[in-house]
Amino acid sequence: MTKDRFLADLKHALGGMTETERREVLYDYEEHFRMGLAEGKPEEQIARSLGNPRVIGKSYAIDALLEESREGGGVTAASVLRAVFASISLTFFNIIFILGPFLGLVGVMIGLWAAAVSLGLAGVAVFLSPLAALITPRYVTLAGMNPAFLLFAGIGVAGLGVLAVLGMWKLSGLFGQVIAAYVRFNTRIVTRRK
Amino acid sequence: MNIQFKKGVLELCVLVVLCRKDFYGYELVQAISKNIDIAEGTVYPLLRRLMKEGYFTTYIQESAEGPARKYYQITDKGKEYQKVLLSDWTSFVAGVNTLIGREDVA
Numbered sequence: 001m002t003k004d005r006f007l008a009d010l011k012h013a014l015g016g017m018t019e020t021e022r023r024e025v026l027y028d029y030e031e032h033f034r035m036g037l038a039e040g041k042p043e044e045q046i047a048r049s050l051g052n053p054r055v056i057g058k059s060y061a062i063d064a065l066l067e068e069s070r071e072g073g074g075v076t077a078a079s080v081l082r083a084v085f086a087s088i089s090l091t092f093f094n095i096i097f098i099l100g101p102f103l104g105l106v107g108v109m110i111g112l113w114a115a116a117v118s119l120g121l122a123g124v125a126v127f128l129s130p131l132a133a134l135i136t137p138r139y140v141t142l143a144g145m146n147p148a149f150l151l152f153a154g155i156g157v158a159g160l161g162v163l164a165v166l167g168m169w170k171l172s173g174l175f176g177q178v179i180a181a182y183v184r185f186n187t188r189i190v191t192r193r194k
Numbered sequence: 195m196n197i198q199f200k201k202g203v204l205e206l207c208v209l210v211v212l213c214r215k216d217f218y219g220y221e222l223v224q225a226i227s228k229n230i231d232i233a234e235g236t237v238y239p240l241l242r243r244l245m246k247e248g249y250f251t252t253y254i255q256e257s258a259e260g261p262a263r264k265y266y267q268i269t270d271k272g273k274e275y276q277k278v279l280l281s282d283w284t285s286f287v288a289g290v291n292t293l294i295g296r297e298d299v300a
Contacts (some may be wrong), residue, residue, distance in 0.1 A: 028219055028238045031264060038260055041243040051233025059239040068248065 001047040003033045013057020017064065025060060100181070109168075109175060116168045120161025127154025200232055204240055209268065209276035212250060218263035241266060249275055290299055 001009075007026060014022045029050070036046035050056070130147035207226055211217065217225065225236045245252060249272035254262045268276070 025238070025242065028241075028264070029235070031261075032220050032223065032234075032238075049233070050225065052237035053235070055233075056235040056239060059236065060242070063239060063243045064289060069241075 001044065003037075003043045003047065006033075006047045006050065006053050010053035010057055014060060016061055022062075049119025071147045105175065109172060112171070113165075113168050116161060116164030118161075120158055121153050121165050122159050123156070125154070126150055126157055129154070200230065200242070201236065203283070204230070204232065204237065205244070206276070206279045208237070208240060208244065209249065209272060209279060212266055212268040213273060213276055216254075216265045216267045218265045220263075222266060244272070248272075 007029060008030060013027060014025060032050065033043070037043065080090070084097065127150070130150050154162055204226070207230065208222070211222060211225055211300045219241065221236065222241070226232070226237060227234050244250060245266070248269060250266050250268045251265065252267050255265055256262050
């Protein structure tokens with residue numbers, strides 16, 4: 001591993017630190033490399049003796065966490081608990097404030113779909129009712145109306161139904177996109193490091 | 195040797211060495227790694243932690259051979275802590291040696 005590679009990996013592992021702290025830590029390793037090189041050691045050997053930069057980075061992170069918990073009232077790993085609570089409360093927030101409205105919206109969508117489809121079916125039924133009257137006159141109550149009117153009314157209502165279904169198709173697509181965008185946004189928040 | 199065990203002892207070693215004189219980082223790491231087989235990079239996190247806890251301070255000094263060096267200097271608090279750790283270590287080693295040397299210890 002080269003010096004640059006080592007320092008880059010270490011810098012990456014120190015992601016949770018402030019810029020000042022990270023510079024201070026990296027300075028120690030830069031100095032170490034500088035002095036090792038001045039002694040004539042190859043970069044590879046210096047890096048190998050130092051060890052795995054990711055593991056080293058972790059020990060700084062653990063120290064920082066412990067330090068934070070000490071400052072926060074002496075409870076060991078309080079900051080870990082805080083982090084856990086933060087994620088639980090976010091989940092809780094999702095359940096109460098997001099899942100509720102989400103289920104409500106899904107219900108509204110189902111209702112609108114049912115209305116659109118039944119409007120179309122009603123149109124078809126009205127259109128067919130004069131024919132039905134011919135076959136079973138006794139059971140069709142609309143049979144008394146003008147068959148031509150029923151045919152046109154049926155076509156009109158069925159047309160409205162088709163329009164409603166097309167409208168719902170668009171609305172559902174939009175609904176899906178909004179949900180997907182929200183989920184992405186939420187996942188980013190949950191997985192983002194401070 | 196067990197890595198956690200080494201890390202615990204490392205703290206004592208750093209403090210003992212720094213009680214003798216001020217060291218710069220690289221020099222201190224070499225002094226320790228010459229005697230104990232450990233990844234050199236693990237010494238720096240320890241140095242930083244002990245410094246934050248007030249056991250020693252750092253200062254930058256120019257050197258004749260090259261760039262400035264960061265020196266570590268033990269504080270009174272550090273000396274006190276070193277005494278405590280050293281006496282803990284001494285009695286611990288004595289206890290372990292007793293156990294190893296005498297098979298009749300239950």
